[in-house]
Amino acid sequence: MKITYTLDELSQTAQQIITNSKCKTLLFDAEMGVGKTTLIKEICKQLGVLDTISSPTYSLVNEYKGEENTIYHFDFYRIQDEEEAYDIGFEEYLDTNAWIFIEWPEKISNLLPENSVKVKIELLNDGKRVLFLG
Numbered sequence: 001m002k003i004t005y006t007l008d009e010l011s012q013t014a015q016q017i018i019t020n021s022k023c024k025t026l027l028f029d030a031e032m033g034v035g036k037t038t039l040i041k042e043i044c045k046q047l048g049v050l051d052t053i054s055s056p057t058y059s060l061v062n063e064y065k066g067e068e069n070t071i072y073h074f075d076f077y078r079i080q081d082e083e084e085a086y087d088i089g090f091e092e093y094l095d096t097n098a099w100i101f102i103e104w105p106e107k108i109s110n111l112l113p114e115n116s117v118k119v120k121i122e123l124l125n126d127g128k129r130v131l132f133l134g
Contacts, residue, residue: 017133029120047067055103
């Protein structure tokens with residue numbers, strides 16, 4: 001699925017991702033500054049999270065409570081090797097029925113579950129973004 005959107009259309013884009021995702025583990029692939037965390041914040045809001053949503057760049061994982069779901073938001077940008085993901089119990093998070101959002105999934109490529117959806121975001125010259133879900 002391909003979605004072209006502006007930041008004003010973030011709410012609708014987040015809803016489309018929730019509705020069309022075949023599973024709850026989403027792998028966000030984009031260059032720095034393209035809007036991974038911004039999109040994740042909106043998806044969390046759509047899932048009923050009322051807490052302040054921020055990037056877990058230093059903590060590696062943030063946990064949020066939605067209306068019906070728990071959400072785990074990972075940011076692996078700063079890790080040096082996959083062992084750091086093991087150290088925080090990453091595999092145990094995968095055994096839950098929670099939504100799992102992973103930024104910089106390529107840093108833990110050997111640990112990623114087969115049942116996941118890639119969310120690739122690219123910034124266009126006109127400031128719009130194009131998202132590929134699948």
